[in-house]
Amino acid sequence: MRAVHDEFHGDLLExxxxxxxxxxxGVFRMVVTLDGEQIVxxxxxxxxxxxNHEKIAExxxxxxxxxxxxxxxxxxxMSNNWAYALAVEKLGGLTVPDRAQYxxxxxxxxxxxxxxxxxxxxxxxxxxxxxxxxLYAFREREKILDLFESLSGSRxxxxxxxxxxxxxxxxxxxxxxxxxxxxxxxxFLDEYETMLTGNEIMLARTQGIGPMGAAQAIxxxxxxxxxxxxxxxxxxxxxxxxxxxxxxxxxxxxxxxGDTYDRYMMRILEMRESVKILQQAFRELPAGPIMxxxxxxxxxxxxxxxxxxxxxxxxxxxxxxxxxxxxTNPWRYRVxxxxxxxxxxxxxxxxxxxxADAVVILGSIDIVLGEVDR
Amino acid sequence: xxxxxxxxPAKPDLSxxxxxxxxxxxxxxxxxxxxxxxxLLARFPxxxxxxxxxxxxxxxxxxxxxxxHAREIATFLRDxxxxxxxxxxxxxxIDWPEKEIVDTVKKSVxxxxxxxxxxxxxxxKRIQPGYxxxxxxxxxxxxxxxxxxxxxRTENRNxxxxxxxxxxxxxxxxxxxxxxxxxxxxVFLGHPDLRRLLMWDGFKDHPMRRDYVAPxxxxxxxxxxxxxxxxxxxxxxxxxxLNS
Numbered sequence: 001m002r003a004v005h006d007e008f009h010g011d012l013l014e015x016x017x018x019x020x021x022x023x024x025x026g027v028f029r030m031v032v033t034l035d036g037e038q039i040v041x042x043x044x045x046x047x048x049x050x051x052n053h054e055k056i057a058e059x060x061x062x063x064x065x066x067x068x069x070x071x072x073x074x075x076x077x078m079s080n081n082w083a084y085a086l087a088v089e090k091l092g093g094l095t096v097p098d099r100a101q102y103x104x105x106x107x108x109x110x111x112x113x114x115x116x117x118x119x120x121x122x123x124x125x126x127x128x129x130x131x132x133x134x135l136y137a138f139r140e141r142e143k144i145l146d147l148f149e150s151l152s153g154s155r156x157x158x159x160x161x162x163x164x165x166x167x168x169x170x171x172x173x174x175x176x177x178x179x180x181x182x183x184x185x186x187x188f189l190d191e192y193e194t195m196l197t198g199n200e201i202m203l204a205r206t207q208g209i210g211p212m213g214a215a216q217a218i219x220x221x222x223x224x225x226x227x228x229x230x231x232x233x234x235x236x237x238x239x240x241x242x243x244x245x246x247x248x249x250x251x252x253x254x255x256x257x258g259d260t261y262d263r264y265m266m267r268i269l270e271m272r273e274s275v276k277i278l279q280q281a282f283r284e285l286p287a288g289p290i291m292x293x294x295x296x297x298x299x300x301x302x303x304x305x306x307x308x309x310x311x312x313x314x315x316x317x318x319x320x321x322x323x324x325x326x327x328t329n330p331w332r333y334r335v336x337x338x339x340x341x342x343x344x345x346x347x348x349x350x351x352x353x354x355x356a357d358a359v360v361i362l363g364s365i366d367i368v369l370g371e372v373d374r
Numbered sequence: 375x376x377x378x379x380x381x382x383p384a385k386p387d388l389s390x391x392x393x394x395x396x397x398x399x400x401x402x403x404x405x406x407x408x409x410x411x412x413x414l415l416a417r418f419p420x421x422x423x424x425x426x427x428x429x430x431x432x433x434x435x436x437x438x439x440x441x442x443h444a445r446e447i448a449t450f451l452r453d454x455x456x457x458x459x460x461x462x463x464x465x466x467x468i469d470w471p472e473k474e475i476v477d478t479v480k481k482s483v484x485x486x487x488x489x490x491x492x493x494x495x496x497x498x499k500r501i502q503p504g505y506x507x508x509x510x511x512x513x514x515x516x517x518x519x520x521x522x523x524x525x526x527r528t529e530n531r532n533x534x535x536x537x538x539x540x541x542x543x544x545x546x547x548x549x550x551x552x553x554x555x556x557x558x559x560x561v562f563l564g565h566p567d568l569r570r571l572l573m574w575d576g577f578k579d580h581p582m583r584r585d586y587v588a589p590x591x592x593x594x595x596x597x598x599x600x601x602x603x604x605x606x607x608x609x610x611x612x613x614x615x616l617n618s
Contacts, residue, residue, distance in 0.1 A: 046549075047572040052557075052581055093431030218460050218515050221546020234515045305430015308464065308511050308521060319464050321509070324430065336464040336511075344548055373572060 012040060015355075019048045023126055023359040026369030030346075030358070037354045042347040046340070049373035057333040062088055062163070062300045065333065070157040072335060073371040075115050078107040078148070079313045081161035086242060087309030087320035088163040092302035094295050099288040100165035101244040106178070106281045107160060108243075108311075109274040110148070113185065114141050115314035116225075116267040116274075119366045123264060124196060126363035127205055133196055140188050147178050164295025179282040185275050193268060203261070210349040210361035212258035220344040224316025225266035226365055230258035236312035243311075247284075248277045263364040301328055315339055315366050335374055339367040404456050405519045407435045417450060418443055426525060436509070436523035441537055444526055445564070448510075448543045451522065457514060459522055462544035464511040465551060467558035469584045471531065472504035504531045506560050510540060510547070528560060531583075539565035557582035 018029035027048035033041035053072065057065040069084045070077035082104050089096065096104075121137030145155040151170055152158040160167050170178075196202060212222065214230040227234060235252040237245040253269035255262030302324040310319035316338030323332035342365050350358040402409040407425055414423050414437075421443035426436045439447055451459045477498045482491040506528045513520030528535045539562035541547045551562045552571040559580035562568055570577065579586055 047570075047574065050572040052572075054557075055582055090432045091430060219545050220548075221462060221544065232515060234518075239518050303430050305428050305432060306434070307430060307432035308434065308523075310463065317463060319511075321464055321466060321511070323468065332466075332468050334464070334466040336466075340549055341546055344545055 017355070019045075024362065025122065025367055028362075028367065028369055028372065030362075032355065032358070034355070039350050039353055039355065039358060042350050042358065044343055044346060047373055049369045051374070053374040054333050054335065058330055061298075061328045062302075062330060063297045065330075066162065067157065067159040069335075070159055071370055072337070072374065073313070073315065073318075073339065073368045074156055075118055075368055076111045076314050077156060077158045078111040078160055079311065079318060081159065082108055082243075083309060083311045083313065083318040084320050085161045085163045086311055087307055087322050088300075088302070090307035090309045091305060091322050091324055092163065092300065094164045095292050096165055096243075097289045097292060098244075098286050099169075100290045102281050102285045103166050103170070103290065104161065104243055105245065105248070106278060106285075107148075107158075107166075109278050109281070110144050110178070110182075112274045112314045113271055114144050115366075116271050117141050117188075119267055119363075120192070120196075120264060123360070123363045124202075126359045127202060129196075129201075133192070136188075136192060140185070143181055147174065147181065150174060162291065162295070162297060163300070164297075165289070165291035169290050175282060175285070179279075182275055182278040182282065186272065189268065189271060197265075197268070205357075205360060206261040206264060206364070207259060208257070209260045209353070209357050210364070212345060212349060214258070216345065216348070217258065221341045222316070222345060223338055223342070224313065224366075225270060226263055226316065226342055228252065229255035229262035229266045231256055236310060236317060240310070248280050250274075250277050260360055260364040299328060301326060306332075310336065313338060315368070315371075316342055335371075337371045337374060339369075339371040343367060343372070403519065405459075405514070405517075405522050407437050407522065410451075410457070410522065411437065414447060414450070418447060421447065423447070434521060434523060436525050438525045438527065441526055441528075444524075444538045445540065445543060448524070448540050451512065451524075452543055456517075457522070458516040459512040459514050459520070461513045461515045461520075462510055462540065462546045463513050463521070464509075465540070465547045465554065466509050467554035467560055467582065468507040468509065469531070469558060469582065470505055470507060471584050473502045475500055475502050505529065506531055506535060506558055508537060508551075508554060508560060535559060536561050536563055538563050539568075541565050556580070559583065 013034045015032045015034060016029065017032055018024040019027040024030070029045040029048065031043045031045060032039055053068065057068065066081060066084060069080040072080050088094070117137040117140050121134035124133035125131060148158050149155045151168055151174055152160045212226070212230050214232050217227050217230045218232060223234070231254050233252060233254055236242065238252060250273045253266055253273065255266055304324055304326045306321070306323040308319060308321045310317050317336065318338055319336030321332065321334040321336065322330050325331040346362065346365065349361050353361070411423060411425055414421070422440045424438040426438050428435050451457055477500065479496045479498070481494050481496055483494050484491050508526045510524040511520075512522040512524065526537050528537060537560055539547070539551055541551055541562070542564060548566070549571060551565055552567070552569060554560050555562060555568055556570040556573050557580055569575070573581065581588070
């Protein structure tokens with residue numbers, strides 16, 4: 001902390017918030033310049049979790065990067081796996097059997113439930129209701145993680161998808177348990193919303209705080225629930241229609257104000273839509289193989305070319321850009337991290353607000369540092 | 375753009391054009407590069423724009439822009455009513471180091487002994503200069519189409535490493551161009567705040583370059599506590615012989 005002299009504003013205070021601060025969701029750091037309690041400048045500082053994921057992936061085979069994608073956004077390993085598989089399938093021209101497509105939708109939507117329930121729990125933590133709402137959310141998350149563990153062997157680092165399909169076929173008992181969990185999930189949401197959505201402190205601290213304009217958000221590359229909270233109808237599940245999403249009947253919730261409250265409501269409403277998708281998927285799941293017989297996992301050598309595969313991750317557009325030079329390793333491997341790019345507007349949203357608001361705004365943007373720093 | 379398909383960066387190999395002729399351009403979707411290219415050339419006659427084919431199954435071809443006109447063209451692509459490429463999804467760098475290419479030419483040489491001509495293979499080596507490249511994936515949220523892929527190339531990998539920043543056109547390039555500057559060393563002219571993003575400020579090299587070698591002691595960092603550690607070594611009397 002040091003005093004910064006400025007002849008117009010008097011003394012400004014520069015505070016380094018993080019990287020070891022509980023409200024920065026990991027090792028994120030903001031250098032905040034304060035005029036009293038008001039933020040006049042905010043510079044995010046990255047790189048505390050940087051391990052050059054892209055370089056490591058370029059020096060190993062296509063399959064070897066799959067478990068490493070789990071570690072990007074470590075709350076959403078299933079979605080990360082799928083995004084990478086999608087890019088490799090585009091690069092190699094592979095197809096995916098029907099059952100695997102359904103399983104991918106099931107895993108991605110369960111991941112969305114995990115991520116969004118965690119996010120709203122953490123958001124309440126940032127608002128000051130320390131830990132009780134978070135533990136309600138974690139209780140539900142843990143049930144889903146138990147399912148992931150029984151299927152893939154790991155709670156969070158699932159390493160489940162493969163290019164050309166999925167790794168394990170769930171037995172009927174797993175599907176029955178998952179289906180029962182999904183049917184019960186709206187009860188958790190109702191309970192949660194009854195306690196928290198209409199809460200006065202919650203409304204006072206989030207409505208009108210950190211509003212984002214639609215044009216501003218598009219230009220800054222904001223994606224996912226943060227973008228849709230501004231009213232822009234852009235959900236890759238509808239726009240790109242990847243996987244089997246066109247077969248499912250669901251709606252895309254849109255906000256009107258783009259403020260912290262809308263960003264919170266987007267998550268709640270998306271969870272309700274995810275439940276609908278999951279119920280349809282469990283009903284319609286076909287029998288059949290889960291791997292493309294032509295897919296060659298070990299020693300996979302795609303033809304010379306490049307591909308950009310992207311999907312609607314729980315945090316926004318997660319993309320993988322791959323260039324093949326015909327060898328077993330990708331020549332270029334790039335992750336388009338939604339967590340990092342969604343922070344582009346952080347300074348604009350926080351200017352003129354207090355530190356306490358900045359914490360809530362950051363919480364509503366939803367970042368995971370494993371993906372921000374890579 | 376892949377090196378084997380295009381031996382010379384100045385003249386991409388277009389011997390197998392991947393897309394239809396101009397007569398079919400109206401049937402193509404408005405965002406396909408072969409539909410955009412003639413419009414751009416008509417609008418910016420001074421610019422050199424090339425189509426870079428993607429030989430893979432994805433077949434998403436890209437447009438190679440010259441650095442001098444890149445920002446004008448990007449602004450046009452963003453504001454044009456038919457394209458409305460309002461969203462730059464991904465911006466990234468690629469390193470193409472210099473490469474030795476062997477050209478083989480067959481020549482028939484007359485036999486000095488008077489026999490039939492001999493066919494001799496003559497091999498000439500040439501160095502294809504290396505360059506750094508940036509790639510931008512553009513989409514339209516208004517029209518819900520894309521991608522349009524733009525590429526920019528530096529003159530070499532050593533001192534002519536300047537490219538125009540597209541952050542004034544799309545703010546989403548802000549952090550991504552900083553990352554490219556950090557990891558590849560491309561200097562973006564006109565970027566509002568060009569600093570390292572992931573590596574620390576005192577770091578010298580660019581780790582995503584293909585020829586980067588990580589030092590053995592990369593975890594060593596000088597600390598202000600060196601004198602404390604030195605003094606600590608002498609804190610206890612020497613214990614030689616006690617544990618041996």
